[in-house]
Amino acid sequence: MIDPVQLYCWHFMSYPYLAPDFDETQPTGWVTVPNSLWDKQRSRGLYQQYIDQLAYADELGFDGMVLNEHHQNIYGLMPSPNIIAAALTQKTANGKIVVLGNLLPLHANPLRVAEEYAMLDNMSGGRIIAGFAPGSGPETFNYDSDSASSRDRFWESVSLVQQAWTRDGPFAFEGRHFPLRYVNPWPQPEQEPHPPIWIPGARSKDTLVQIAKNGYCYFLSSRSHGRGTAIARERFSSVLEEHGDRYLPERMGILMSTYVSETDRQAQEEAHEGIWYFLKNCLKGHQRRVGRQLTFGPGVPYIPPHEFRAYLENSDPTTPLLGDTEDWDDLDRSGSIITGSPETVYRKFMQIIEAAPVGHLLIQFHMGNMPDELARKSMRLFWTEVAPRLKQATGKLFNEKFKAMA
Amino acid sequence: MAGRVVQAAGRDIAVLEAGSGDPLIYLHGYADVHGVAGEFLPFHHALANGRQLIAPAHPGCNGSSELSDGHSPEDYVFHFLEFFDALGLKAFDLVGHCAGGWLAAEIAVRHPEKVNRLGLIGASGLFISGEHIGDVFMHSQPERGVHYTSLRHMLFSSSDAELALRYYPDGRGDIDEEVRRYEMLRFGSFVGFKPPYFYNRTLIDRLYRAAMPSLVVWGSEDHMVPLAHAEAYAARLPGAGGAVVLEGAGHAVHLEAPDAAAEAFSAFLAP
Numbered sequence: 001m002i003d004p005v006q007l008y009c010w011h012f013m014s015y016p017y018l019a020p021d022f023d024e025t026q027p028t029g030w031v032t033v034p035n036s037l038w039d040k041q042r043s044r045g046l047y048q049q050y051i052d053q054l055a056y057a058d059e060l061g062f063d064g065m066v067l068n069e070h071h072q073n074i075y076g077l078m079p080s081p082n083i084i085a086a087a088l089t090q091k092t093a094n095g096k097i098v099v100l101g102n103l104l105p106l107h108a109n110p111l112r113v114a115e116e117y118a119m120l121d122n123m124s125g126g127r128i129i130a131g132f133a134p135g136s137g138p139e140t141f142n143y144d145s146d147s148a149s150s151r152d153r154f155w156e157s158v159s160l161v162q163q164a165w166t167r168d169g170p171f172a173f174e175g176r177h178f179p180l181r182y183v184n185p186w187p188q189p190e191q192e193p194h195p196p197i198w199i200p201g202a203r204s205k206d207t208l209v210q211i212a213k214n215g216y217c218y219f220l221s222s223r224s225h226g227r228g229t230a231i232a233r234e235r236f237s238s239v240l241e242e243h244g245d246r247y248l249p250e251r252m253g254i255l256m257s258t259y260v261s262e263t264d265r266q267a268q269e270e271a272h273e274g275i276w277y278f279l280k281n282c283l284k285g286h287q288r289r290v291g292r293q294l295t296f297g298p299g300v301p302y303i304p305p306h307e308f309r310a311y312l313e314n315s316d317p318t319t320p321l322l323g324d325t326e327d328w329d330d331l332d333r334s335g336s337i338i339t340g341s342p343e344t345v346y347r348k349f350m351q352i353i354e355a356a357p358v359g360h361l362l363i364q365f366h367m368g369n370m371p372d373e374l375a376r377k378s379m380r381l382f383w384t385e386v387a388p389r390l391k392q393a394t395g396k397l398f399n400e401k402f403k404a405m406a
Numbered sequence: 407m408a409g410r411v412v413q414a415a416g417r418d419i420a421v422l423e424a425g426s427g428d429p430l431i432y433l434h435g436y437a438d439v440h441g442v443a444g445e446f447l448p449f450h451h452a453l454a455n456g457r458q459l460i461a462p463a464h465p466g467c468n469g470s471s472e473l474s475d476g477h478s479p480e481d482y483v484f485h486f487l488e489f490f491d492a493l494g495l496k497a498f499d500l501v502g503h504c505a506g507g508w509l510a511a512e513i514a515v516r517h518p519e520k521v522n523r524l525g526l527i528g529a530s531g532l533f534i535s536g537e538h539i540g541d542v543f544m545h546s547q548p549e550r551g552v553h554y555t556s557l558r559h560m561l562f563s564s565s566d567a568e569l570a571l572r573y574y575p576d577g578r579g580d581i582d583e584e585v586r587r588y589e590m591l592r593f594g595s596f597v598g599f600k601p602p603y604f605y606n607r608t609l610i611d612r613l614y615r616a617a618m619p620s621l622v623v624w625g626s627e628d629h630m631v632p633l634a635h636a637e638a639y640a641a642r643l644p645g646a647g648g649a650v651v652l653e654g655a656g657h658a659v660h661l662e663a664p665d666a667a668a669e670a671f672s673a674f675l676a677p
Contacts, residue, residue, distance in 0.1 A: 148595035
């Protein structure tokens, strides 16, 4: 039997207290956004509220909770996702704790990540899913981390962590970037042989090959879903086959964002402020043409020149990004943030899964400055009225499509 | 002018050459030959007058192989030593702009016997407290996807200077030039985008070793490498007089004031 789709609650922990004129007065929400805007009074209890939302997801029955790492921005207040993960090990009992991921090239010594994940795995009773990411543009500015060598340093550190979990220590790691005389971490992770490893990637063939060769799970790092998602899934499938493996839904995950309410209209009305705060403020500097996006481009040259040439030949620098969305129709076309009644949300999620049968949906419920009670309501409606239908339909779909291969 | 590929230690190094006479090695910057332009510009032609101008493209730039294990200024110094060996060059004049000037200074402090005369144009390489080299990487990320206004301002006297608009236009430019710019930033990232950030903290205290005749040329409107760096190079290089500061020109002073810059070099390099 192939498992139905696994449903996770992803929290980005955005900063919700920006003034309404933020977009008019500040050129970016990333890296250089002045931290004098941080309101100490109002921010009291903010982390608690966000952690409690994730604990609520666990209580409802979600398959897991997702955290990730960002620095010096209003989009995500988790410079160290492992600290939140540690809190979740004590506040939750059942769901997986997915950290997607620790940004390895930012660590002076990535062995620290092997040690912290091993601690978390033991503290959670083996519930950790270990994500590793190279970081993209903003981090190179935040940490003065050389982008040209970041891929190289990333894969070397993934190898270091995996070896630290699987080889008997002490051993010497002969890395180019992170040579270590004694690798011998205590503790070792609880899961055998180690926590599942997830790696985010766009559609770069090099990344897919590494993921396929090492048996990792591929997380497509895109906020919009349509034809691109199906292409990524197909490409990953063929890379797996080139490496003597077969695609199964459990090997791939995507990020979705949703708001569920009683009716389509009510969903739009309730989510409007939070979604537009997210699009216009949180994505400014990341996925918005207005201002200066730092995520990809010539100033953060982490891809080789031939890939950049291909990008130039196949792209238009004026194409709007998600944060340039102007209205609900625009948003609808992006296949990125899906709002509506349980029926609408179920139908739209299924359209995406039918085109790209992925086994893990990592779903963002809280967006921008969305009030606690609305985020919880949306999670509850999703879990009680959308999730059961998704589980049933995908269980059937995946088994028809992939059973012979399993 | 001729282009060829020189093999050094198994790597391809794309080289442009012009003129004949004693050898002069030119290490390029960003707003420069190999950094954006595929060919020599008027300043370089003037520099080649009566000399053999040899301009290698940095690793990864304009047809040169990337230096796969190059992560520090030291690695790039060795890269160029291997290049000089491949050409059989024992001693030569050495001129560099921007990051190329930094590497020229790194070579000169290590091998003063190889460098007859040293010329630095808007050179990076030094750390001076409170006088930070500009963040060319952040400003190479366009605004609204297509606007390079602040990058042009950083590299030239003003964002609407003619050459600035020629080489760093808004919107999708000539793809070959965009790729060249990308390659130069990637090279710059390998060599400088981490602490040290386009500088080598120890270089300034080693400059005393480079006692050959030296010339420091800067634009008064250099918005990337502050004038304090010109003054520091001029004060610390024993063979340098005062910095020659050309009024009204920016970081790419040799592009914006080619005649005045060439004149300064012509007097300096006279036999």
